[in-house]
Ligand SMILES: NC(=O)C1=CN([C@@H]2O[C@H](COP(=O)(O)OP(=O)(O)OC[C@H]3O[C@@H](n4cnc5c(N)ncnc54)[C@H](OP(=O)(O)O)[C@@H]3O)[C@@H](O)[C@H]2O)C=CC1
């Protein structure tokens with residue numbers, strides 16, 4: 001693929017929060033982008049265009065007529081790069097829809113949470129180059145097709161010439177991005193942060209307020225420690241994502257509030273209303289990604305004969321919340337008691 005990035009058509013498959021934010025940022029940088037998503041986003045784009053804003057005050061508006069948003073897969077075969085941004089439960093079905101439609105030289109990049117999506121895509125798309133990616137920041141859909149970056153954080157993409165071109169373009173428009181030769185470590189490092197997604201479903205609080213609740217932080221510390229134990233037994237070294245090295249996350253979380261607020265000031269730079277993507281799924285009546293986050297820990301634990309009661313308890317509570325369609329709004333101390341039983 002000896003073309004420049006401006007000659008390559010980027011497809012965003014699953015144009016929701018991450019897809020519209022990353023795709024919109026690449027379009028802002030001058031790349032041709034085609035979005036594939038749902039009618040509820042398409043109709044908002046038609047009526048008001050695509051709006052991207054950020055907690056640091058940046059704003060970008062892409063006019064409706066400049067946004068090529070499709071609610072079917074027509075023209076997918078013209079894409080040279082495909083960013084897969086669907087939630088993990090949709091990866092298999094999505095990959096099957098791509099197989100035999102996209103060109104063998106299309107580079108497919110997963111920008112999803114969880115550690116297994118790239119393997120699923122690879123198994124279904126054996127002729128394509130499939131790269132792992134990871135997004136460390138939070139994006140929320142506000143009113144209409146307005147997508148808001150609520151935290152700091154970087155995008156990582158597995159090292160490859162196409163990844164380098166995308167990273168350059170993202171950095172040029174102020175979206176931090178880098179390539180990595182070791183995405184397994186990056187994905188497990190991110191999964192440590194995503195252990196909070198399930199807790200955010202259970203707390204019924206915005207992320208910032210929940211992080212200021214010491215009992216919720218203690219619950220998260222238990223999850224992180226249990227997961228690090230499994231990773232150690234399996235010989236996996238998670239990468240440092242954010243400011244704290246993996247081994248310091250739990251001790252920092254356990255600090256009293258006054259000290260935590262100082263030591264973890266960057267972790268608390270979150271919009272007051274931001275919630276985890278799993279909490280969005282509960283509100284929108286969708287499936288949860290819990291099986292791909294805490295469930296990945298349970299799966300790895302089984303391989304190394306480790307027991308993971310804390311992750312298992314969180315999975316059960318989150319599955320129950322999704323079955324009922326609402327958060328149990330657990331007090332931090334009640335959750336902690338259940339986990340320490
Ligand atoms: N939001 C965030 O802050 C972050 C999210 N992530 C991860 O990024 C990934 C994407 O999350 P997010 O952007 O929040 O998800 P969203 O649900 O906002 O966006 C995904 C969109 O893709 C649509 N979709 C699903 N299947 C298809 C298909 N076959 N064709 C076209 N559209 C489809 C979904 O529709 P439908 O509603 O029908 O499912 C939905 O509108 C997840 O793995 C998430 O964990 C990572 C970091 C932060």
Ligand SMILES: CC(C)(CO)C(=O)C(=O)O
Pocket residue numbers: 113135136137138139193194197275276277278
């Ligand atoms: C950015 C973060 C860690 C928290 O919002 C996330 O990945 C998510 O919401 O899924």
